[in-house]
Amino acid sequence: MTAPTYATTITLRDGRQATVRPLEAGDVDPLTAFFVSLSADTRSRYGPHPFDRPTAESLCASIDNSRIVRFVAVLNDGQPEAEIIGYMILSREIWPGDRERYGDRLREGECACLAPVIADAFQNQGVGTLMGRHVVASAREMGVKQLILMGGVLAFNERAQHFYEKLGFRRVGEFWTHYGEDKLNYDMVLDLE
Template identity: 65%
Template sequence: MDELQGSITLRDGRTAVVRPLEAGDSEPLTAFFLGLSERTKSRYGPHPFDRETAEKLCSSIDNSHTIRFVAALDAVSTQFIGYIILSREIWSGDRERYSFLGSFDDTACFAPVIGDAFQNQGIGYQMGSHVLACARKIGLKRVILMGGVMAENDIARRVYTKLGFRQLGEFITHQHGDVLNYDMMIEF
């Protein structure tokens, strides 16, 4: 798994290691999940953010279909500041909207979140670049956003565009009123 490890630099000069989640990570992952604000969770919903979920994810690691990358601050390696899912398990709604692709064999979906205190400091872009480089390295041909991105999420859309994703169709979700979302995809 060493080939999936990288390093990023915060604006204040501190560094963080980006690596796949490991079995022993349930405490820092729980702390990271519990620390996410309601605002952040309203924009990012791949699964619940509680201890039970963190423990389940750490005890069922299978990097052959889903790699969960975490960014750990070097100085306090038990503090996670970012989490990105790269998964070959494509949600059924995404499969329907991307049915024009024909096959999802070489496709993964991508879902990033950065801890609230660390957002908008260049970490999402750096961590995302590393994860996409890994996606390429393991032979994936394209990456789509898991569940799209809300139109009003300007920071996320900016980061995805900088990473090389291009905007495709749009769709409306109705869970919290009518919300406009965009699909975005990058091809290698």
């Protein structure tokens, strides 16, 4: 039996096709272009790490899919004009804050967390849903039984909550963060069995 590649093809509403697959060592340039393109609004909703070339270089140089799979959606994959339009982190490593909030509800060893972002120009066109479904199916194939959100979702981020609900997540709690100003967040979970 061949090992799964966790790759698929999705079709955008305009008919173009994108490859969804784990990040590879050669993705530094398109990943950098994707990171630096993210708007201030998107960055205010999504911040797992800095969005610059050193980060893209470091992520591409330290790929370990047994711990963290970084899925990318790529237009023109394998060609010089390859363009990353989506990035979703599927991590077996749970952030300490998330671990603390979930406590006993966390399914130790069977849990992973998700952190998705779609390029601004492609948001709200169904790309996240298509890509997210593949990431969830891949997580299931990897033996993940419980998916949580990396750092929750901001209460004002209604589009993201709707997106998560479409994937099957349900809200299980709330908490406040205090970076500069107080913000309400929600924890959401997807059980995969």
